[in-house]
Amino acid sequence: MRFTLGALVTAASLILSGSVQASERAERLDIYFLDMYGGGSTLIVTPLGESVLIDTGSLRPEHRDVDRICRACQEAGVKTIDYLITTHFHSDHFGGLPELVRRIPVRVFLDKGAPAPPSESNSRWFRELYPLYQEATKGQAKAIGAGDDIPLKNDPAGRIAPIRLHCVAAEERVEGFDGDVDAPVEGFDLAGADETDNARSIALVLTYGAFRFFAGGDITRNVELHLAQPVNRIGQVDLYQVTHHGLDQSNNPVLVKALSPTVAVAMNGPRKGIQPQTFKALTALPSLQALYQIHYNTQYGDAGNAAPEFIANRENPDRGEFIKASVYPAKGVFTVRIGPDGEAKTYPIQAGAAARIISPARFEHIAFNVQDPVAVAKWYCDYLGMKVVRSGPAPAFATFVSDAGGNMMFELYRNVDAPMPDQRRTDPNSFHVAFETDDVKATRDMLLGAGATVAKDIWSTDAGDVVIILRDPWGLPIQFLKRTERMLRD
Numbered sequence: 001m002r003f004t005l006g007a008l009v010t011a012a013s014l015i016l017s018g019s020v021q022a023s024e025r026a027e028r029l030d031i032y033f034l035d036m037y038g039g040g041s042t043l044i045v046t047p048l049g050e051s052v053l054i055d056t057g058s059l060r061p062e063h064r065d066v067d068r069i070c071r072a073c074q075e076a077g078v079k080t081i082d083y084l085i086t087t088h089f090h091s092d093h094f095g096g097l098p099e100l101v102r103r104i105p106v107r108v109f110l111d112k113g114a115p116a117p118p119s120e121s122n123s124r125w126f127r128e129l130y131p132l133y134q135e136a137t138k139g140q141a142k143a144i145g146a147g148d149d150i151p152l153k154n155d156p157a158g159r160i161a162p163i164r165l166h167c168v169a170a171e172e173r174v175e176g177f178d179g180d181v182d183a184p185v186e187g188f189d190l191a192g193a194d195e196t197d198n199a200r201s202i203a204l205v206l207t208y209g210a211f212r213f214f215a216g217g218d219i220t221r222n223v224e225l226h227l228a229q230p231v232n233r234i235g236q237v238d239l240y241q242v243t244h245h246g247l248d249q250s251n252n253p254v255l256v257k258a259l260s261p262t263v264a265v266a267m268n269g270p271r272k273g274i275q276p277q278t279f280k281a282l283t284a285l286p287s288l289q290a291l292y293q294i295h296y297n298t299q300y301g302d303a304g305n306a307a308p309e310f311i312a313n314r315e316n317p318d319r320g321e322f323i324k325a326s327v328y329p330a331k332g333v334f335t336v337r338i339g340p341d342g343e344a345k346t347y348p349i350q351a352g353a354a355a356r357i358i359s360p361a362r363f364e365h366i367a368f369n370v371q372d373p374v375a376v377a378k379w380y381c382d383y384l385g386m387k388v389v390r391s392g393p394a395p396a397f398a399t400f401v402s403d404a405g406g407n408m409m410f411e412l413y414r415n416v417d418a419p420m421p422d423q424r425r426t427d428p429n430s431f432h433v434a435f436e437t438d439d440v441k442a443t444r445d446m447l448l449g450a451g452a453t454v455a456k457d458i459w460s461t462d463a464g465d466v467v468i469i470l471r472d473p474w475g476l477p478i479q480f481l482k483r484t485e486r487m488l489r490d
Helices: 007-027 064-076 097-103 124-137 221-228 253-259 276-283 351-355 373-384 440-448
Strands: 029-033 042-045 051-054 081-085 106-111 163-170 203-208 211-215 239-241 263-266 290-293 323-328 333-338 345-348 365-369 387-391 399-402 409-413 433-436 453-460 466-471 477-482
Touching (some): 029 064, 051 064, 064 097, 253 276, 263 333, 290 333, 373 387, 373 409, 440 453, 440 466, 440 477
Parallel strands (some): 081 106, 239 263, 365 409, 433 477
Antiparallel strands (some): 029 323, 163 203, 203 211, 323 333, 333 345, 387 399, 399 409
């Protein structure tokens, strides 16, 4: 029971090359920035085949934006959209949804849980589009808010890096901040209160291994400020979807500097974004290696636009070409190209690496203040196969015991100057220590004979894991489980 040479060389080269390419495809995550002619639509396709579409562009001109979304889905091999997120209810972000759902199935609709505010809910475009949205989603859209995750699949075997899509702001609520985003902040100039749905947009952070991507919808300056101060709530990112198409009412320089992206992509239009203040803030960043644009903005000339090779539809604004980023965390890089056949430019993944501790943290021990450290340690060694790693002298008798695999330790000690917790009063749903076992029932029967008691008897989880919670003779809740698939490696 455990707790705890010639043709052969050419052929070989071809096989090796094919296997490397297949490996790269298997780990690749793709992000498509689609040309909605100044609107918004971003397609994410994970290595496990899940798809997330953020916004759907405009209803008119008829078919234009939905045709471009469907083209990207075809390019990506997407036949069903797993999650369709509407960041906010402006016509250039959710107008294409009714037509799109007639052309491609959608599994889950997500939005911020509230329609546009009164300042816009009586507008002609909203009164036309919102009933169509309700009809298309059948009123089944689920609300997400600051602090929520979109439940993307991860590889249970750990062959690819962890993937997470997390909401950091919605409905003018910012994760980690409970106040009014429009209230004065000492040392900062706030904009006037934004009464539109822009400020209420959903803002998202996608992480894939060390890679980080920020897509803020159309959030405006006061919301952005609270994402960046008094602490940087997002951290550095590798890829920045330039907020609000590059308009100056968004892209607060405080947040732009806090994000310090390596690459920025602006989903602008021929006469919409990137506006001068935003362009200046982005191009002044020491971290920025490339600024991509969907369109050349004819209002600002060459000095106010990215270099020609970074603009998707420079010569023909009706071309409808996308910009595509592909992420390879195992190689520590991501690439960006224009269209399916453009030259891929390679950039280092830096955000997660910069955020990591120089010496990655490893769990060592958890400590308990107990009346008799020596007796407690002996019980865990006798019945759970743990072993004493180090023991100290009186009066503390600090004793370190490790599990059978040597992967974690308890520190058991007696500190008479500190409160002695009554573990019998500890709710197992609030705190417990968990051990793996090959046989939950046999473990239970053995430990009941050794002074343990049952806190919650054997049950099975939805994943098929078999679980029990006991209390050791001193009352500490200890869980034993047999998983269908182990979560930790030896």
